[in-house]
Amino acid sequence: MSDRGLSLMTDLYELTMMQGYFNEGHNVPVVFDMFYRSNPGNGGYAIAAGLEQLIDYITNLHFTYEEIDYLRSLNMFSEEFLEYLRGFHFSGDIYAIPEGTVVFPREPLVKVVAPIMEAQLIETALLNIINHQSLIATKASRVVYAARGDGIMEFGLRRAQGPDAGIYGARAAMIGGCVGTSNVLAGQMFGVPVMGTHAHSWIMSFEDELTAFRTYANLYPNACILLVDTYDTLHSGIPHAIQVFKEMREAGIQSKKFGIRLDSGDLAYLSKRARQMLDEAGFPDAIISGSCDLDEWLITSLKTQGCEITSWGVGTNLITSKDSPSFGGVYKLAAIYDENEQHFIPKLKRSDNPEKVTNPGNKVIYRIYKKDSGKIVGDLIALVDEVFDPAQDLVLFDPTYTWKKTKLAGGEYDMKQLLVPVFKNGLLVYKSPSVTEIAEYCKKDLDTLWAETRRLTNPHKVYVDLSEKLYHLKNGLLGSI
DSSP states (O other), rough: OOOOOOOTEEEEHHHHHHHHHHHHHHOEEEEEEESSSSOOGOSSSSEEOOOOHHHHHHOOOOOOOHHHHHHHHOOOOOOHHHHHHOOOOOOEEEEEEEOOOEEOTTTTTTTEEEEEEHHHTTHHHHHHHHHHHHHHHHHHHHHHHHTTEEEEEEEEEEGGSSHHHHHHHHHHHHTTTTTTOOOHHHHHTTTTOOOOOOOHHHHHSSSSSHHHHHHHHHTTSSSSEEEEOSSSSIIHHHHHHHHHHHHHHTTTTTOSSSSEEEEOHHHHHHHHHHHHHHHTTTTTTTTEOOOOOHHHHHEEEEEHTOOOOEEEEEEEHHHHHTOOOOOOEEEEEEEEEEEEEEEEEOOOOOOOSSOOOOOSSEEEEEEEETTTTTTEOOOOEEETTTOOTSSEEEEEEESSSTOEEEOOOOSSSSEEEOOOOEEETEOOOOOOOOOHHHHHHHHHHTTTOOOHOOOOOSSOOOOEOOOHHHHHHHHHHHHHH
């Protein structure tokens, strides 16, 4: 995050509700779930991201004198409440699905168990952080999938919606599978590779294209990717690039990385002609890199056409997730502690829109894998007191169409809990991996998906089911309202 404090990065109603709870002496522990309802881009999955920044936010959450003075100036808050804020710190528990994990609709990515005033305050920032990075990590994963093993460079900083979106969007893109970013600050902050070539202005600033190429090659002989479409790609740019590559070879320069970049025109046709020209000139190892308003759909089309590009620069459509610009995560109350009964009372939001009906109670998520393949069978949301034995048979059923059932024989499947403790009693108990480590974990986790779930068009749905106990609890509450 930036150097500014984020304590006031909240919607006003969080603070007005907090004051209401404060005045009523109503600060009992509650359970809130953060989840989303549909996959971005009509895909088969999403990628959880942003936890490290959420940790930073919670760890540094406090109100400065200047912030208290600002709130006082609104003439909405009592001095007693402002005094409470002056000593505020988070004292609750937070559980989260680790970054880089494939996730599905309706399962909690983050669970907050805390006094209601604290749980309420952190809602806006939590959603802002997790929604944004999960969205961009998911988009990057889709673009990487479309590239079929080719490297994807993120270079959307100039088109991002502000500095933070550019910085943390680059971070999320690396988690989703990009091999590098053009964002130098992101490279410094997160220890990820930075990559780039040069602009058309470099070519245009010299007296001719050949001189511009020669100068660049002298400066960066081991990273010499020349932009060839400033004037005439086939009759000027590529021939001049080949001439420079020949001069480098004659001078005994063995470049570790050299080639051309195409940034306009018919990329399928131009890349095939470029490959032919480079091969005939004796440079079969020359890279052909492509850019120009790319996304997963255009890359898929170009691949189908036999495009010879093997390195892709993706900017605007990735950093903004242009076709699906909102992750849609929500934060809903699921349980409230009864101090007389000494246990959590499940809460449920009812709605005329069935997809907006929430799952009640203090819950956990189990991921279920086929033991022989390691592939995901589905996820099971259950209550915290439920225990399952993979040695026993397990029946999963669709919570809407309950007649649709899957029986897993004992010993043929494995299970693991997805939510891990991050904060306990306000103390951090989780160490975030590096971005590089998260990206590697994400790559392995994506391998647990069936190929049919990763496809871009009409992907196979991974089911998120409810345990029988949770299903009956939910329906009982719906019937009692």
